[in-house]
Amino acid sequence: MTGPRRDPDGELRARLREAAGVHRPDRARILARVKRGRAAEDQGAARPRLPDWVRVAGATAAVAGVLVAGGCAVASVVRDDAPARHPVAAPPGSRETGSREAGPLWSRGAVDPHSNEFWAQSNITLGTSTALTALTVELRVAQTGSVTSTGAWRSLPADDFTFTLDERDGFLVYRWTLKEGRTVPAGEWVFAGQYNHGRGGRDAGGDRYSAAATAASGPLAVRGGFTPGG
Incomplete structure (x- = not known):
């Protein structure tokens, strides 16, 4: 139990x-x-x-x-x-040459600081505060000895321009011409010519550039030179 x-x-x-x-x-x-x-x-x-x-x-x-x-x-x-406002600068210790007018178009010419003893690039900076309906930019590089073109470029669309390269009167001539019906908007634009040259520092004192444009206000033009010794 x-x-x-x-x-x-x-x-x-x-x-x-x-x-x-x-x-x-x-x-x-x-x-x-x-x-x-x-x-x-x-x-x-x-x-x-x-x-x-x-x-x-x-x-x-x-x-x-x-x-x-x-x-x-x-x-x-x-x-x-912060990066510099302008994409082009002259070599250290040199001065830039160019044209600044009271109107809507201005310019600056400088030998690119990346140039070396065999090769150089000449930069044209073109600024406009208004749209351009016509534009021709010409770069003239003096034949200082063994100067031969290695190319050219511009910051605006390539299809908007006709490009020609000639050699005359002792100059290598680069020319950019805006095609009919195209426009250049307001802003800052670069046109550059590249070339080989004889060994050593090349004197750019004889180089020249010019630009002729048309805006709503009428025809515009600028011209200038480049920093020597670039």
Whole structure:
């Protein structure tokens, strides 16, 4: 035979009820805790807690200060690293020659700084503040000895121009002519002629360029030379 089954959960509940019946709370200790809690609240009231938005604003201002201080250095670096506005520059220590008029068309001529003792490139930078309906650009490179063309390019679309290369009167002549019905938009544009030459630094003092254009206001023209010794 087996005896009656034990009920652990029932025994636990009976013991808890018995303990609860004999427990007497310590009223003095409870009252003391309440008094201490109220005193702490009174001290906190003397030093009011800042609203959340004030704390957030303070933190934001601190972060903004750091960003502003760092931003000065970043702006300086970006400004120093920014590319030059004009894609063409004269060799170091030289001056550019060209034409700046009161009208909408201006120009600048310079020997490309990447030229070397055997090869050179002459750059014509043409600027216009209005659309051009006709344009002819001519580059004349003086035959200073063993000067032979190695090519030419322009920053405007090739299909918009007819290009010719001749040698006459002691010059290598590069000519770009805008095709009928095409236009040159306002902006800054480069026309460049490339050529080999005799070994050593070549004197570009005898080189010349010119440009004739037509705009809504009428005919326009510029001309100039190139920096010697490029």
